[in-house]
Amino acid sequence: MLAYVSRYFNIIAPALRRAIRRRYGHELAAKAYNDARPIYRQMLAVFPSIGADNPMADNAYEALVFFAMYRAADGGLTPDMLRAVVGDLFELPVVKGAVGLSVNLNRAADMRRMNESLRSHARWVDEHPDEAPYTWDFNFGDSRGDTRVCYHFTRCPLNDFCREQDLMDVLPVMCEIDHITARLAHGRLTREHTLAQGGAVCDYLIEGDECV
Numbered sequence: 403m404l405a406y407v408s409r410y411f412n413i414i415a416p417a418l419r420r421a422i423r424r425r426y427g428h429e430l431a432a433k434a435y436n437d438a439r440p441i442y443r444q445m446l447a448v449f450p451s452i453g454a455d456n457p458m459a460d461n462a463y464e465a466l467v468f469f470a471m472y473r474a475a476d477g478g479l480t481p482d483m484l485r486a487v488v489g490d491l492f493e494l495p496v497v498k499g500a501v502g503l504s505v506n507l508n509r510a511a512d513m514r515r516m517n518e519s520l521r522s523h524a525r526w527v528d529e530h531p532d533e534a535p536y537t538w539d540f541n542f543g544d545s546r547g548d549t550r551v552c553y554h555f556t557r558c559p560l561n562d563f564c565r566e567q568d569l570m571d572v573l574p575v576m577c578e579i580d581h582i583t584a585r586l587a588h589g590r591l592t593r594e595h596t597l598a599q600g601g602a603v604c605d606y607l608i609e610g611d612e613c614v
Contacts, residue, residue, distance in 0.1 A: 508610030
């Protein structure tokens with residue numbers, strides 16, 4: 403399980419409510435928002451035990467807000483509708499600016515920081531054997547410190563959770579956020595497989611978008 407932390411819901415859910423309202427109207431937005439918080443708490447309570455101080459825990463806390471509002475809509479939101487509002491969220495100037503102005507993956511220093519951050523996440527898993535079976539596993543490939551990062555997961559707690567909670571129809575929307583965030587950081591993600599679509603791995607090759 404993950405302990406309830408209010409800030410993730412309090413930041414993401416109102417923004418998602420506004421995005422739903424703009425596209426699909428007040429009634430659906432209100433339903434998705436008003437009924438979502440108890441669902442969010444329930445989801446956290448049954449989420450895999452990845453560890454409270456896991457550096458990847460933000461991914462779970464954030465994704466579950468989307469899942470909770472999707473479920474709270476009670477069929478009113480389709481995966482494609484959610485995909486559209488997620489796209490709208492990441493087009494907001496505050497989001498684009500926060501990522502794009504702080505990270506440029508064409509800069510060697512920024513790519514090195516990404517590599518170092520991911521490897522620190524991997525070290526955390528190695529240092530926490532009790533949580534290791536439940537969290538993301540990092541397997542690095544041809545990562546060149548200042549030009550690219552290459553790795554894959556064979557285990558993803560979001561994938562495990564969605565399979566148990568009958569949310570596989572919407573999990574690919576979360577996977578697509580990886581492409582969006584890479585693009586906002588002036589990068590490019592090349593991927594051949596995801597666990598969400600039945601692959602044996604989720605693979606990542608991230609380079610600056612100016613790479614030839």
